Amino acid sequence: MNDYEQEDPIPQGDLALQITALPRETNGFGDIYGGWLVSQMDLAGTAMASKVAGGRVATVAIDRMAFLVPVAVGAQLSFYTQALEIGRSSIQMMVEVWSDDPLSNEWRKVTEAVFVFVAIDGSGRTRPVPPRRG
Numbered sequence: 086m087n088d089y090e091q092e093d094p095i096p097q098g099d100l101a102l103q104i105t106a107l108p109r110e111t112n113g114f115g116d117i118y119g120g121w122l123v124s125q126m127d128l129a130g131t132a133m134a135s136k137v138a139g140g141r142v143a144t145v146a147i148d149r150m151a152f153l154v155p156v157a158v159g160a161q162l163s164f165y166t167q168a169l170e171i172g173r174s175s176i177q178m179m180v181e182v183w184s185d186d187p188l189s190n191e192w193r194k195v196t197e198a199v200f201v202f203v204a205i206d207g208s209g210r211t212r213p214v215p216p217r218r219g
């Protein structure tokens with residue numbers, strides 16, 4: 086079993102986004118295109134990272150990406166995010182995508198990746214992530 090196999094039966098983190106996979110997002114084989122999924126993951130991660138950072142963030146890296154199973158058209162996709170590490174200006178965010186396939190009734194993790202976001206100011210320069218409250 087490798088690191089990416091589905092040893093975790095439940096999603097980790099907070100629900101950041103839910104969306105239905107539509108036919109317009111397919112590749113030439115009729116499966117949902119991985120690049121579209123990556124963009125949605127970036128949007129979900131950005132939404133949560135900007136809450137942690139208290140404002141604007143930029144994506145600086147995407148690490149450890151794994152596509153586990155194909156995504157069917159019509160699947161309900163749920164994006165979960167979890168801050169793994171917060172540095173001076175950076176936030177490492179695990180983004181998991183889970184699929185609920187309405188035809189097979191299967192609920193499973195389809196992909197995950199660690200995104201690195203950096204808190205930036207209005208001029209695009211790095212700024213410190215504010216200390217967490219509570």
Ligand SMILES: CCCCCCCCCCCCCCCC(=O)SCCNC(=O)CCNC(=O)[C@H](O)C(C)(C)COP(=O)(O)OP(=O)(O)OC[C@H]1O[C@@H](n2cnc3c(N)ncnc32)[C@H](O)[C@@H]1OP(=O)(O)O
Binds near residue numbers: 172173210
């Ligand atoms: C089938 C599959 C197809 C897939 C393929 C299809 C594609 C289908 C489209 C999908 C697409 C979706 C993904 C869109 C996501 C964008 O849109 S990415 C493009 C938008 N992002 C940008 O434009 C950011 C450009 N970068 C920058 O402006 C500068 O790098 C930044 C963000 C201001 C940082 O400046 P810097 O000089 O690197 O600052 P520096 O102080 O050195 O580092 C800041 C912090 O970042 C950390 N850091 C910097 N670089 C890294 C790194 N590489 N790694 C980790 N940490 C780093 C540093 O350690 C530091 O951490 P702290 O110690 O402060 O906590």
